[in-house]
Amino acid sequence: MNLADFKQKNLQQKTNLIWGQGDFLAIRYSHNCNVCLYSMGKFYAEIWYRLADNEIHAIKSFSCCSHLDSYLALIDLSEINQQNNLLL
Numbered sequence: 001m002n003l004a005d006f007k008q009k010n011l012q013q014k015t016n017l018i019w020g021q022g023d024f025l026a027i028r029y030s031h032n033c034n035v036c037l038y039s040m041g042k043f044y045a046e047i048w049y050r051l052a053d054n055e056i057h058a059i060k061s062f063s064c065c066s067h068l069d070s071y072l073a074l075i076d077l078s079e080i081n082q083q084n085n086l087l088l
Contacts, residue, residue, distance in 0.1 A: 003043040003063050014059045018045050026071050033057055037071060044068070 001021075006014065022038030022045060029035070033048040043063040050057045 001040070003061060006040065006043065006045070006061055011056065011059060014045070014061075015047065015056060018047060018059070026074055028070060028074060030070070037068075 001017065006017065009017065018038050018040070022040050025037045025039055025044075027034055027036050030048075032051050034051060036047045036049070038045045038047070040061070043061055044067070045059060045061045047056055048058040048060065049055065
């Protein structure tokens with residue numbers, strides 16, 4: 001499936017596709033929502049869960065890697081740094 005086809009689906013169809021075919025990558029917090037990031041192969045999808053009721057508030061999809069910037073702070077490189085220090 002490509003991004004244009006995905007965007008034509010309704011909320012329930014998008015949710016089912018993400019849960020059935022997506023690969024979970026990360027979770028972050030934004031605007032009173034937990035935002036779960038999934039890889040859909042050729043694009044990414046986020047499911048926005050409202051914290052108040054844990055209901056799906058929105059699904060956003062994109063292919064531009066700049067939209068991944070908000071996930072950079074979540075990457076923990078401490079183990080890699082420790083391993084590199086051992087090699088020195």
